[in-house]
Structures are given as structure tokens and as C-alpha cells.
Amino acid sequence: MTGRVAATDEWIRYRRTARHDGLVPALSLLYETVCDGGAPPRGPGGHVVAPVGIAGAVTGEVLATLTVEDGTVIASRSRAEPPSGSTTPWAAWALGVTCLRFGLSERLLDAALAHLGGRTVGDAKLLHQQMVKGGVAEAVIEQLEIATMLEGATPGDLDDNVLTGLNAQITETDRMLLRLLGAVSFLADGPGQVARVSELIADVYFGPARAGEHTGENTGEHGGAA
Amino acid sequence: MIELDDRTLAMQRRARAWAQELKPLALELDQDPDAIHRHLDVGIMSYLTRVTVPPEFNPDPVVIDGHRFYGTGTLERVVFAEEAAAGDAGMLLAAPGPVMSGVLVDAMGDEQQKKWFYTRIMEKPTWTFFALTEPDRGSDAGAMSTTLTPDGDDHFVLRGAKHYIGNAARADLGIVFARTRPGPLGVTAVLIETSAAGFTAEPLETIGLRGLRITAVTLDDVRVPAGQVLGRHLRATQRGMWSAVQGLNRLRPGVAAFGLGIARAAYEYVLDNRRTLSAAERHRLDRLGLRLTELRQLIWRSAIAVDDNEPAAGYLASAAKARASRLAEEATLEALGYFGPGARLDHPLLDKLARDARGVEFMEGTGNIQKLNLFTGLVQGSLRRD
Numbered sequence: 001m002t003g004r005v006a007a008t009d010e011w012i013r014y015r016r017t018a019r020h021d022g023l024v025p026a027l028s029l030l031y032e033t034v035c036d037g038g039a040p041p042r043g044p045g046g047h048v049v050a051p052v053g054i055a056g057a058v059t060g061e062v063l064a065t066l067t068v069e070d071g072t073v074i075a076s077r078s079r080a081e082p083p084s085g086s087t088t089p090w091a092a093w094a095l096g097v098t099c100l101r102f103g104l105s106e107r108l109l110d111a112a113l114a115h116l117g118g119r120t121v122g123d124a125k126l127l128h129q130q131m132v133k134g135g136v137a138e139a140v141i142e143q144l145e146i147a148t149m150l151e152g153a154t155p156g157d158l159d160d161n162v163l164t165g166l167n168a169q170i171t172e173t174d175r176m177l178l179r180l181l182g183a184v185s186f187l188a189d190g191p192g193q194v195a196r197v198s199e200l201i202a203d204v205y206f207g208p209a210r211a212g213e214h215t216g217e218n219t220g221e222h223g224g225a226a
Numbered sequence: 227m228i229e230l231d232d233r234t235l236a237m238q239r240r241a242r243a244w245a246q247e248l249k250p251l252a253l254e255l256d257q258d259p260d261a262i263h264r265h266l267d268v269g270i271m272s273y274l275t276r277v278t279v280p281p282e283f284n285p286d287p288v289v290i291d292g293h294r295f296y297g298t299g300t301l302e303r304v305v306f307a308e309e310a311a312a313g314d315a316g317m318l319l320a321a322p323g324p325v326m327s328g329v330l331v332d333a334m335g336d337e338q339q340k341k342w343f344y345t346r347i348m349e350k351p352t353w354t355f356f357a358l359t360e361p362d363r364g365s366d367a368g369a370m371s372t373t374l375t376p377d378g379d380d381h382f383v384l385r386g387a388k389h390y391i392g393n394a395a396r397a398d399l400g401i402v403f404a405r406t407r408p409g410p411l412g413v414t415a416v417l418i419e420t421s422a423a424g425f426t427a428e429p430l431e432t433i434g435l436r437g438l439r440i441t442a443v444t445l446d447d448v449r450v451p452a453g454q455v456l457g458r459h460l461r462a463t464q465r466g467m468w469s470a471v472q473g474l475n476r477l478r479p480g481v482a483a484f485g486l487g488i489a490r491a492a493y494e495y496v497l498d499n500r501r502t503l504s505a506a507e508r509h510r511l512d513r514l515g516l517r518l519t520e521l522r523q524l525i526w527r528s529a530i531a532v533d534d535n536e537p538a539a540g541y542l543a544s545a546a547k548a549r550a551s552r553l554a555e556e557a558t559l560e561a562l563g564y565f566g567p568g569a570r571l572d573h574p575l576l577d578k579l580a581r582d583a584r585g586v587e588f589m590e591g592t593g594n595i596q597k598l599n600l601f602t603g604l605v606q607g608s609l610r611r612d
Contacts, residue, residue, distance in 0.1 A: 045568030063571040077570055121366055131594045175555060175584075182364065183390045183588040188431035196433055196581070203570045208562035 011099045011153065018103025019110070023194050024071030026049045026103060027201075031057075034089070041093045043204040047077045049197070068194050074157045075200060091155035094163050097205050103168045104198045108177045109139060111191040112153055116180055135180050142173040148221075167202040174198065230528045234305055241306045244270035245313025252314035255437045256559045256578050259429075262320040262396075263436060266351055270310060273297065273349045275323040276308075278328035285343035293361075296331075297325075300476060300532040302473040303334040304483035304525050307477035311487020312494065317584050318484070319392060322351035327401045329476050330341065330356065334415060334469045343417060346399060353429075355400035357388040357443055358470065366404075367413050372445060373415060374404035374455070382450045384416065384424075385389055388443040390588070394420070395428035395441045401456070402445065403470060405475030414467035417454040424448040432579030449470055478547050481527040485550030485586040486521050489557035492579045493518060496564045499573070516555055538610055541603025548596035554583035 010033065016024035028051050031040060039056045040048050048059030052072045060078030111135070117129035126132060146166055148160070158166070174195045178185040185192035202208075230238065247268045255261045273288045277297030281287070297303055310318040324331070324347045327576045338496075348351060361368040372386025384404055394400060403415050418425065424446040429439050457465035472533045493514055503511065528542035536542075558580040558588060562569045570577040603609040 030309040043567045044567065045572065047571055077571060100586075116460040119362055119364075120369065122368060131598065135594070159405065176392070177585065179587050179593060182592060183359075186432050186585050186588055188433055191586070192433055200570050203562065204568050208559065208565070208569050 009083040011095060011150070014096050014099040015103035015106070015150075018100045019106040022107070023068050023100075023104055023197060024073065026100045027073065028054070030093075030100055034092050034096050039203075041090060042078065044183060044207075045077065046079055047075060047204040049073055049075045049201050049204050057171060058109070064200075066193070066197055066200075067188075068197050069189070069191075073197055075204070083184050089155065093152075094160065094205065095155050095158065096132070097169075097201060098101050098166055099150060099164050101167060102143075102150060103176070103196050104194055105146075105170050105173050106179075107142060108174055108195060109136075109143065112136065112139075112177045113139075113180050115184060135176060136198060139173050139176045139180070142169060146170060164206045167206045171199055171202055177197070228232045228523055228530070230290075230301075230305065230526075232473040233293045233350070233572040234301060236293055237295055237302055238309060239268075239303045240288075240290045241273075241309035243275070243300045245309045245474075248313035251317055252578060253574060254323075255314070255320060256434075257423050259316075259320065259436050259439045259569075262317070265317070265320065266322070268317075270313075271321060271351065273306070274310075274318070274351070277303065277323055277325055277348065278332065279344050279347055280323065280332065280340075283340070283348065289307070294567045300479055300529040301526060304479045307480045307483035308487045308490065308522070308525075311484045313487075314437075315484060315488050315491075316435055316578075317436060317446075318437075318487075319363070320437030322353045322396075322416070322440065323347075323421070324354045325356040325480075326350070326356040326439075326473075327399065330401050330415060330456070333473050333476075334465070335417075336459045336479065338453065339417065340373065341525060343399065352399060352559045353393045353397040355391050355394040355397045355443075357391045357402045359388060359390050361387055361442070366411070367470075368407050370403065370413055372402065372404040374406050374416060374450070375428040377449060380452045382416070382452060382455065384418065384445045384448040384450055386445050388445070388502065390430070390440050391427065392440050394443050395429050395439055397427075400411045402443075403466070404445075404576065407572075412463050413470075415456045415466060415470065416450050417456060418448060418450055422448045433584060435457060436583040437587075438557055455561050472565065474531050474590060475543060478540065478543035479525050479532060480530070480542055481586070482521075482525045482543065482546035482550035485547070485554040485583070486518065486525060486580055488554040488583050488586065489521070489550070492561035492576065494556040495576050495579070496561050499531060500564050500596040504507075510560070511564075514560060516551060518557070521546070521553055524549065536589065537608045542598050544591075544596035544599040546592045548600070551586040551589075552588045555580075559584040595601065 013223050014026055014030055017029050042048050049056055052074055056075055058076045060076050061074045062074055064075040066073050074181050117125055119126040148168055149166055178192055178195055184190050251265055275282055280298055281296055284296055287296050331340055374382050374384055377383045397420050400418055401415050402418055403413055405412050406414050424442045427441040427446050429441050432440055457469055496511060525546045528546045531539035531542050560577055565573055
């Protein structure tokens with residue numbers, strides 16, 4: 001996974017856009033660049049999660065409409081066969097989704113550091129409490145592992161089992177950070193809502209994360225490309 | 227292992243039956259928290275609306291198999307809470323009743339205050355609230371900035387803000403913690419009526435447990451009669467936060483049972499909806515079932531300790547609560563794993579459980595707070611380990 005940094009600019013963009021601009025801009029960028037005007041990929045169960053306004057994203061039953069910090073996403077499901085001629089490459093999509101979710105996890109860490117750094121217990125910052133420091137460090141260890149795995153990756157380098165495991169690990173890391181953030185992470189207009197939608201994206205394209213394991217064991221056949 | 231006596235088993239059976247009525251209402255309430263007003267006729271309300279009202283104020287308790295139930299016993303309440311939360315945690319939290327504030331009134335109220343409070347509770351289904359947490363300060367009593375200042379001889383004025391307060395927008399009555407002077411003994415609690423001028427409660431949209439309808443409360447010069455200040459008959463050291471801590475120790479096993487109920491609901495959802503399981507899946511599910519049993523035992527142990535006034539009660543309850551909030555998260559995520567990609571969309575009840583589970587962490591102290599409390603009990607020697 002070395003010597004290929006130049007080839008991964010696109011994947012870094014998803015991560016950076018997610019971290020600095022948020023979920024909807026990053027997901028929109030992913031659709032624009034990977035789908036290239038084609039139908040958005042469906043998950044193995046026929047589900048799609050897309051920002052409002054993406055052409056062809058909602059082809060079946062709308063199951064959820066979720067407002068996040070910077071826009072709205074729609075989750076839908078179609079039982080019909082994908083339209084013929086759809087060419088969205090699954091490998092590119094799967095890597096892009098993973099990079100995007102990792103960027104959102106980094107954004108969540110940024111939010112946690114800012115929030116905890118701004119609160120005090122007695123005369124000390126909450127962020128500087130030993131248990132909080134340890135909790136943050138645990139999350140950072142997870143993120144360093146994930147980042148290292150993703151570094152230099154191009155579509156197809158990491159197979160579906162690895163990407164499924166990485167997505168489970170991102171979910172677990174997010175949960176650690178949400179617990180550190182406290183009750184603010186349970187509000188529908190805060191960073192916890194982004195984490196919720198991020199989990200939904202993983203659920204749709206890779207299957208649900210199982211608590212306590214990110215072993216790469218997939219829970220269903222991936223139908224990937226639409 | 228702990229086994230329940232006949233009386234508590236009777237409550238468990240009845241609560242399990244009541245909980246069956248809650249399940250079909252879960253998604254409706256999640257969509258519309260005000261739906262609770264349409265479902266006040268479900269059987270469980272006969273208990274919830276009066277739970278913790280002591281016999282002298284409750285002439286008409288719930289009677290099951292000849293046993294009278296007032297909800298004043300902690301073991302009784304945790305057995306009930308697990309069953310009810312396994313039905314629907316949102317409905318349990320949305321219900322009118324005096325649970326949290328009732329425990330505080332029992333601990334800190336004088337006879338006149340108890341009579342006033344319980345009479346109001348017994349008149350009709352009445353929502354109550356308990357306001358300790360403040361914006362940006364959490365439940366750190368040392369940093370509490372809501373003030374209670376004298377206003378003439380027979381009134382006080384309440385000024386400040388509270389955050390993440392469940393049911394306050396529906397409530398008629400509640401308890402607010404405020405500071406009367408600097409220092410650890412300067413915190414006290416008052417009973418207030420939400421109809422008082424200057425009281426507002428704005429609902430906050432949440433990701434889960436939406437039935438609870440948490441709010442941001444503003445106290446803009448709310449006048450409080452002196453007779454509604456709790457704990458005036460107690461020694462200074464027993465007022466305010468000391469009593470709050472004692473009350474929270476009594477409530478904590480119930481919060482743990484609430485998390486257990488959510489975890490169990492996820493486990494049972496898998497049993498009910500996956501007809502065949504691979505050997506590996508069966509093994510994982512059995513392991514989850516064992517973890518539920520272990521947690522249930524720990525919760526019962528902490529509840530019995532509370533009922534027996536054991537010094538270790540609060541610490542045991544912290545252990546149970548810390549484990550329960552984590553298991554609720556893990557069990558709900560694990561359950562989703564049995565249904566493959568798109569499970570959160572195809573199984574909305576399971577998705578709701580996973581969202582609800584996230585909220586348990588923040589009820590009555592986070593996992594870190596509980597661990598710190600448990601550590602205190604350990605090094606002080608209060609936690610018996612033989």
C-alpha cells in the first residue's frame with residue numbers, strides 16, 4: 001500500500017470533503033464522480049441512500065427522508081431489476097463510500113474535541129479529564145488503523161470483506177466518539193444525526209455492523225453495481 | 227443466582243402482558259411523540275401513573291394475584307422496567323407518572339409537601355419532570371448556575387436554564403435543582419408548577435427515545451412559594467445534592483433495567499423473525515442471551531441492595547447501569563446483523579431499538595461517570611467482594 005499516493009487523490013477528496021464540508025457535499029461528490037451520470041448503485045438489498053436531487057436516485061419506495069446538518073438524504077428501495085446499461089463500478093463505489101464514511105468519522109472527532117474542549121468540570125477542561133483523554137485516544141487508534149488501511153488504496157485493492165470490516169470499524173469508532181460527546185450527540189440537529197446516516201449508508205451497502213467485531217465477515221452477498 | 231419470589235414473579239407476568247400492548251404503538255410514538263395522548267388507556271398506565279406513591283396516599287394500588295403494588299420497592303420497579311422497555315422504551319418514558327420526582331419527594335419532602343404532591347398525582351394522569359442538568363455544564367453540581375433567591379418573606383425566585391429534561395413540556399409538576407449560595411451545600415431542590423409565569427419548555431428533536439420528548443427549560447424569574455422548597459426540615463447536609471444523589475442511587479437500577487429491556491427486545495426480535503439460524507449465528511445469539519441473563523442478575527442484585535439500604539447499593543447500580551447502556555448498544559447492532567444489508571430500512575422496529583439504545587448512555591450519568599463512581603466504591607471499601 002505504498003508508492004501509489006498519486007493515484008488516490010480522488011479517494012482522498014471524498015474523505016476530505018466529508019471531514020471539512022459534511023455528509024451531503026461528500027455524498028454528492030461521490031455520485032457525481034463515480035456514477036458519472038449513471039444510475040446510483042443499489043446495495044445488495046436493492047436500497048439506495050442519496051442526497052435529494054440526485055438524478056435517478058429514487059427509483060422505488062421511499063423508506064426514509066433524513067435531514068442532516070447540511071441537507072437532506074433519501075433512502076429508498078427498489079425490488080425491480082436495475083436498468084440495463086448501468087455501469088457504476090462497484091469497486092470504485094465501495095471504496096468511495098468507505099473513504100467518505102471515514103472522513104465523517106474524522107469530522108466527528110473534530111466535533112468531539114471542540115465540544116469537550118469547551119466544557120469544564122471544576123476548573124479543568126472536560127477534554128483534559130484522564131478518562132476522556134483515554135477515550136479519545138482509543139478512537140484515534142481505531143482511526144489511525146483505518147487510515148493506514150485506506151492509504152494508497154485504489155478500487156479493487158481492498159476486497160469486499162476488508163471494506164465491510166473497515167466500515168464496521170468506522171461505526172464502532174463513531175459510537176466511541178458519540179459516547180464521549182455526551183447528550184448533545186443524541187440531538188437530531190447535531191453530529192449524532194450525521195453518524196446515524198453514516199451508519200445507514202454502511203448498512204445499505206455493506207450490511208449492519210456487528211458490535212465488537214470488525215472482522216470483515218460480510219452478512220450477505222453484495223449485489224453492488226447497479 | 228438470584229430468584230424472584232412469588233410476589234415479584236406476579237408483577238413480572240403482569241408487566242410482560244402489559245408490554246405486549248406497547249409494541250404495536252412503538253413506531254407511531256417514534257413518529258409522533260404526541261401520540262401518547264391517544265394511548266393513555268393501555269393497561270400499563272394503571273401502574274405507571276401511580277408508581278412510587280406510598281400506601282398512605284394511594285388507596286387504590288394495582289393488585290396482582292392478591293399482592294398490592296405501589297412501585298415503592300426497587301426490585302419491583304426494575305422487574306417492571308425491563309418488561310415495559312422490552313415492549314417499548316419510548317412508551318414507558320412517555321407515560322405520565324411521578325417516578326423520578328416521586329423518589330425525590332419521598333426522600334426530601336415534608337409531610338405537607340408529600341400530601342400536596344401525591345394528591346395532585348392521584349387526581350388524574352399527571353406528567354412530572356426532574357431538572358438537574360444544565361446547558362454546557364451537565365449535572366456538575368459545582369457548576370450549577372440556576373439560582374433560587376428570596377423574594378419577600380414567603381417566596382423565592384427561580385432563574386436559569388435546564389437542558390435535556392424529559393417530559394417537561396407535558397408536565398404539570400416538577401422538581402428543579404438550583405443554587406441558593408456558593409459551595410457544595412448551596413444546592414437545593416424545589417417543587418414547581420409548569421403553569422407558573424416564566425416557565426417554558428421547548429422540545430428538542432432527538433435521534434431515539436422520542437417518546438420522552440426531552441426539552442430545554444427556561445426559568446425566567448419563576449416565583450416559587452417558600453412551602454415548595456424541599457428539604458427544609460432536613461439538616462443542611464441532607465438537603466440538595468446529597469438527597470439528589472441518594473434519590474438517583476435508588477433510581478439507577480431502574481435505568482439499567484430500561485437498557486436491559488431494549489437489549490432484550492432486540493434479542494427477541496431476532497428469535498421472532500429469523501426462522502433458521504446457522505450454527506455460528508445460533509452460537510452468537512446464545513452468547514447474547516447469556517449476557518442478558520448476567521446483566522439481569524447484576525441489576526437485581528443492585529436493586530436488592532437499594533431496598534436493603536446497603537452502603538454498596540449506589541456503586542452496584544453504577545456497575546449495572548454502565549453495563550446496561552453498553553449492552554443495549556451492542557445487542558441492537560448485533561441484532562441488525564442477522565438481517566443483512568438494508569436491515570435498518572427493512573426492519574424499522576429494529577432500527578428504532580438501535581436508535582433508542584444510544585440514549586441510554588446519557589440517562590442518569592454516562593458510562594464514564596458510572597465507572598468513576600464504581601471505582602470510588604471499590605477503593606473506599608464499600609463494594610463487598612467476598
